[in-house]
Amino acid sequence: MTGTPILTAAQMREAEQAVFASGIPEYELMERAGVAAAEIIWRAGAKRDALVLCGPGNNGGDGFVIARQLRSRGVPVRVAALGESRTESARKARAAWNGPVEPFDQAGPATQIIDALFGTGLSRGLDAVVAERLCDLTGRAAFSYAVDLPSGVDTDSGALLSAVPDFGICIALGALKPAHVLHPAAGLYRRLVCADIGIATSDTIHHLSPPHLVRPLASDHKYSRGLVAVVGGEMAGAGRLAAHAAARSGAGMVRHLTSLDGAAALDAVITRQARGVDEVKAYLADRRLAAVVVGPGLGRGGDARDRLAAVLPCGHPLVLDADALTLLGGAGAEGIPHGSILTPHEGEFAALFGDLQGSKINRAVGAAQRVSAVVVLKGADSVIAAPDGRVAVATGASPWLSTAGTGDVLAGLAAGRLAVTGDPFRAACEAVWLHGEAARRAGAAFVAGDLIAQLPAAIGSRL
Numbered sequence: 001m002t003g004t005p006i007l008t009a010a011q012m013r014e015a016e017q018a019v020f021a022s023g024i025p026e027y028e029l030m031e032r033a034g035v036a037a038a039e040i041i042w043r044a045g046a047k048r049d050a051l052v053l054c055g056p057g058n059n060g061g062d063g064f065v066i067a068r069q070l071r072s073r074g075v076p077v078r079v080a081a082l083g084e085s086r087t088e089s090a091r092k093a094r095a096a097w098n099g100p101v102e103p104f105d106q107a108g109p110a111t112q113i114i115d116a117l118f119g120t121g122l123s124r125g126l127d128a129v130v131a132e133r134l135c136d137l138t139g140r141a142a143f144s145y146a147v148d149l150p151s152g153v154d155t156d157s158g159a160l161l162s163a164v165p166d167f168g169i170c171i172a173l174g175a176l177k178p179a180h181v182l183h184p185a186a187g188l189y190r191r192l193v194c195a196d197i198g199i200a201t202s203d204t205i206h207h208l209s210p211p212h213l214v215r216p217l218a219s220d221h222k223y224s225r226g227l228v229a230v231v232g233g234e235m236a237g238a239g240r241l242a243a244h245a246a247a248r249s250g251a252g253m254v255r256h257l258t259s260l261d262g263a264a265a266l267d268a269v270i271t272r273q274a275r276g277v278d279e280v281k282a283y284l285a286d287r288r289l290a291a292v293v294v295g296p297g298l299g300r301g302g303d304a305r306d307r308l309a310a311v312l313p314c315g316h317p318l319v320l321d322a323d324a325l326t327l328l329g330g331a332g333a334e335g336i337p338h339g340s341i342l343t344p345h346e347g348e349f350a351a352l353f354g355d356l357q358g359s360k361i362n363r364a365v366g367a368a369q370r371v372s373a374v375v376v377l378k379g380a381d382s383v384i385a386a387p388d389g390r391v392a393v394a395t396g397a398s399p400w401l402s403t404a405g406t407g408d409v410l411a412g413l414a415a416g417r418l419a420v421t422g423d424p425f426r427a428a429c430e431a432v433w434l435h436g437e438a439a440r441r442a443g444a445a446f447v448a449g450d451l452i453a454q455l456p457a458a459i460g461s462r463l
């Protein structure tokens, strides 16, 4: 994965130490951060009057540098500070600002508000009066900026530790942090900009980037492009959605095994009635199968359990979703073949891995390592984790995706990409990106089937 790196507060401090060890002083880094942030603010707000809110730590120090930079460009700037500056660099930045400093609790509104109260060093929620004033000033400003992070969010989990206002632009310094991509914090700004301040970042957590897909070759045929089986059950609709998504994923052929009568007449998806477990097993004996998805439309009764039990040892690469995850949760996540893709929403995840703690990223990584499989922990911020520690986080998903059946589409799509690539982490990343792109193209108030219709265009955009 090659998207923008995401660093926790501790990893950020390590990267910062490496810069200091190379001979660059701390204050130089603060100057770089302030200059880069001021440039972004200048481009957005030009000469509109600005109020910079400075906290006691280095985030506040960045604020003093920003104030000086903006003033040198002719912006009418005021600074309000929350007490004294407590770090050497912040004191230096404050001394270099030779304008007045207002007490935070007396600062009046401005057209532009720059929040440099707290960043990665926030250790607890803001005092209620401070948070309230920040919300009030930010709400009244026409332009608002959060320096590094909105003050009040927990860097590593994206949780809100106190009331936090909505910002226009969040200026991440040096690298993204988990709070920039995880909700609820990730929903607090309209635009996110990452300012390069010369910190080397080589970590394993990345923002999900658009995939590079390949066209079929002239020598390809339907089996070489990947044969997918969808093992459904009594709820044919969900299985059908997964099957049709797989059929528009780039895979060569899709078979949908249902326990119901009525194979579709004219359809690219081959629907087969496989009433008993032996019939399911017979279909799964096909060596040409490149991926099998089980869960959408499976059901949760005894028959569903038997079908799932037939799929788990089949030896083909698996995508486990929906009812399959719920059934596996009841069994303590036993029997999940290594290298599978699991696509739980939070409820299914809790049933499977309820004891895991920490941020959404930590929980997804813990789960992936526990079952040696790729875990896609879905939601407005979907986290894709591999057992080797690689993580991609998808942001900006359309909230219109919160409609029935879109998860079935994702499962089918993941199986299709798994059949094409043979690589579970890559397939999961491609599927989540294509799913999000299809939703963007589908616009508003779509249903799961509309999403499937957008998949060819989404794929076409990445060839």
Ligand SMILES: NC(=O)C1=CN([C@@H]2O[C@H](COP(=O)(O)OP(=O)(O)OC[C@H]3O[C@@H](n4cnc5c(N)ncnc54)[C@H](OP(=O)(O)O)[C@@H]3O)[C@@H](O)[C@H]2O)[C@@H](O)CC1
Residues within 6 Å of the ligand: 012, 013, 015, 016, 029, 030, 033, 055, 056, 057, 058, 059, 060, 061, 062, 086, 087, 117, 118, 119, 120, 121, 122, 123, 124, 125, 126, 127, 147, 148, 149, 173, 174, 197, 199
């Ligand atoms: N990493 C990098 O590469 C670079 C980092 N840079 C910048 O540094 C920022 C991190 O700076 P930082 O570590 O000094 O922490 P910061 O967020 O300013 O706050 C810490 C202070 O606030 C205090 N405090 C905490 N919570 C509080 C509360 N609720 N209410 C009241 N007080 C509270 C806390 O006190 P304590 O918890 O010890 O009581 C401490 O005094 C980072 O976000 C970025 O902007 C750039 O300059 C250059 C490159």
Ligand SMILES: Nc1ncnc2c1ncn2[C@@H]1O[C@H](COP(=O)(O)OP(=O)(O)O)[C@@H](O)[C@H]1O
Residues within 6 Å of the ligand: 322, 345, 378, 379, 380, 381, 382, 397, 398, 399, 400, 401, 402, 403, 404, 405, 406, 407, 408, 409, 410, 435
């Ligand atoms: N509020 C939201 N914003 C963005 N994406 C969402 C939101 N809610 C759900 N999604 C996405 O929609 C899909 C829903 O999947 P799931 O909950 O399994 O639904 P279903 O079981 O009905 O198919 C997932 O891909 C999830 O990431």
Ligand SMILES: [K+]
Residues within 6 Å of the ligand: 059, 115, 116, 117, 118, 119, 146, 147, 148, 149, 150, 151
């Ligand atoms: K801030």
